[in-house]
Amino acid sequence: MVPEYVDVDAWSGYVEMRRSMGKSAPFTKKAEELTLRKLEDFYRQGYDVNHILETSIERSWRGVFLTNDTPRRPQTQQEKQNVAKVASLIGRIGK
Numbered sequence: 001m002v003p004e005y006v007d008v009d010a011w012s013g014y015v016e017m018r019r020s021m022g023k024s025a026p027f028t029k030k031a032e033e034l035t036l037r038k039l040e041d042f043y044r045q046g047y048d049v050n051h052i053l054e055t056s057i058e059r060s061w062r063g064v065f066l067t068n069d070t071p072r073r074p075q076t077q078q079e080k081q082n083v084a085k086v087a088s089l090i091g092r093i094g095k
Helices: 008-020 029-044 049-058 077-093
Strands: none
Touching: 008 029, 008 049, 029 049, 029 077
16 A cells, blocks of 8 residues: 555556566565655655655666655654554554
8 A cells, every 4th residue: 555645646657667677677565565665764754755756767766765856845743643654554564
């Protein structure tokens, strides 16, 4: 399940791009889980995860990374609560 702070179109575009890479870079369930965890970490640090996904798509990167121009975004109290919920859900997926 894609967290609510991740734009569905950005995520779908990233998944499509990764799957188009074929056998040289398979996008397995585990790879998807790890990517979502990494995005969660970036989100907790206050970065714009949708910008990160779009950069990865644009540059055909196999992963998601911070760049020198990755913008930060303000975190609201609600967002902080949502991150805790997502972390709980991701923890359950990994078990």
